[in-house]
Amino acid sequence: MRYRSIAKWDKPAESENLLFFAQLLEELLFNFSLDTYKPSALNSSLLCSEALDVIEEIDNGNIKKPNLNHVLKELCESLIRDDVSKSLLTLELSQINSVLLDPKKSISDKKLL
DSSP: OOOOOOTTOSOGGGOHHHHHHHHHHHHHHOOOOHHHHSOTTOOHHHHHHHHHHHHHHHHHTSSOTTHHHHHHHHHHHHHHHOHHHHHHOSSOHHHHHHHHSOTTSOHHHHHHO
């Protein structure tokens, strides 16, 4: 649930139920779009897991190959910003990006990386 500032509330300690109702009402009336469904908490490890899941679904014939491109692009962008993941990598980031973002590389090469 989204938290709003209650600095302007007169007696927030005595209005817990009203605060809960206000938060619920805001959630109900929030204008969701496709971008808001995806949690912003996806870090590099979860994006790796998502990429592997998409590859598995492609291998099973449930998803088409072009759907993997945006997942890999998001993963590469996340790796660039994620200092912890970069420190754990055994390969250079440029090597990883060159394989993941190359459309000529096979899906099995991307999976093994």
